[in-house]
Amino acid sequence: MTQRTLNTEETARPAPAGSVAGGARHGTPRAHRTLRPHTLLVAAVAWLLAAVFLFPYAEMVITALRPVHELRDATYVPGEFEWANFVDVWHESNLGDNLRVTLLVAAGSTVLVLLVAVPAAYYTARMKFRGRKLFLLLVLITQMFQPTSLLVGLYREFYQLDMLNSVWTLILCNAAFNLAFAIWILTAYFASIPEALEEAAMIDGLGRGGALLRITLPLAMPGVVTAMIFTxxxxWNEFVMGLTLSTIPESQPLTVGINSFIGNYTVQWNYLFAGSVIAIVPVVVLFALIERKVVSGLTAGSVK
Known part of the structure; x- marks a missing residue:
């Protein structure tokens, strides 16, 4: 009798808060949260803005696939898609060489900028030397100069050094004009990392360089990635210096090579847009892979 009473009391005891009801265990559907009109309006506006910004890219892809006889047709979608445009633009022009030059220039400039900017930014953030503010001011002033205002001097200098039509010339110029931004963003990022972490590492036996490589640099990796992707x-998108310092079609970057489809009297729109699609794909893929680190690097230090 006593055991039966205890079982009855346990069955009648209410379930604790937050527990799953018996009906829910057997597949009873949960109540869905209703969307507010404000949320729906914001989502609709966001999708509309996304469509507006994506429409030129969609038009570029569609035009790249248009046959020659449909280039002047006032239709958004062609009657047939000419996939051979991508093959023809690759074989009938120097687009392959231009893509190789652009990859070398972009990768070489990025590596050179990081090799110089990381130690410079670290020293500026950690060492309170005389003239530190003047150094940062000079770095900022160099960012104010436009490459086009220095083209005549740069052309004359590299002409005397016999370095025209060279990949190294474009690497040096691109690295020089992107170095200031990398130093500024990395200086702010290194300054936000507590110096006590490095002091603890040096007490354990690491030197200044070891503390930088093993402690500070991994913590500053979002800032490094941000400087890397922007450089x-x-x-990758630079045009003016490539057009001025490279006169041989095979040594020109991709942006200049695509411009060759624009003639004095005719424009090869299908090849022009096909080359543009090929040019943007590597950057879109790279940015999509490291987009989170770029956002975290740009917003570092905004919330304490």
């Missing part, structure tokens, strides 16, 4: 994209 890479700036070097």
């Amino acid at each position: 890479f994209i700036a070097a």
Whole structure:
């Protein structure tokens, strides 16, 4: 009798808060949260803005696939897609050489900028030397100069050094014009990392360089990635210096090579847009892979 009473009391005891009800265990659907009109309006506006910004890229892809006889048709979608445009633009022009030059220039400029900017930014953030503010001011002033204002001097200098039509020339120029931004962003990022972490590492036996490589640099990796991606994209999209310092078609970057489809009397729109699609794909893929680190690097230090 006593055992039966205890079982009855346990069955009648209410379930604790937050526990799953018996009906829910057997597949009873949960109540869905209703969307507010404000949320729906914001989502609709966001999708509309995304469509507006993506429409030119969609038009570029569609035009790249248009046959020659449909280039002047006032239709958004062609009657047939000419996939051979991508093959023809690759074989009938120097686009392969231009892509190779652009990859070398963008990668070389990025590596050179990081090799110089990381130690410079670290020393500026950690050492309170005389003239530190003047150094940062000079770095900022160099960022204010436009490459086009220095083209005549740069052309004359590299002409005397016999370095025209060289990949190294474009690497040096792109690295020089992107170095200031990398130093500034990395200086702010290194300054936000507590110096006590490095002091603890040096007490354990590491030197200043070891503390930088093993402690500070991994923590500053979002800032390094941010400087890397911005330098890479700036070097990838550069046009004016490539047009001025490279006169041989095989040594020109991709942006200049695509411009060759624009003639004095005719424009090869299908090849022009096909080359543009090929040019943006590597940057889009690279940015999509490291987008989170770029955002975290740009917002570092905004919330304490």
